[in-house]
Amino acid sequence: MIYASLWYLLIGFLLGNGMPHFLFGSAGKIFRTPFGRESSPRMNISWGLFNFILATVLVWWRLSAQSPELYDLVFLFVGFWLAVIMFGISLRRFISDKTNL
Secondary structure, eight states, rough: OHHHHHHHHHHHHHHHEEEEEHHHHHHTEEEEETTTEEOOOOHHHHHHHHHHHHHHHEEEHHHOOOOOOHHHHHHHHHHHHHHHHHHTTTTHHBTTOOOOO
């Protein structure tokens, strides 16, 4: 069903979104979060972990409802790569002037 596939799209997006926040935070870099343009590394690690935890809870919930079909996994990968591509295209907008790359 398309309804279940949309959940997998969201899960993939959360995993893709959590990755740069967690990595920038782990590297000690200032990076934008929904809480501000110049969020601390600790906030970025927290936001990245929140994305990972929420994705994990949603996977657990979806797996308890039904086994994923092949097209569900395709939606998961599309969501992940959509987040990664969106991040890559707009990287300069998200980086603070205080971040050295």
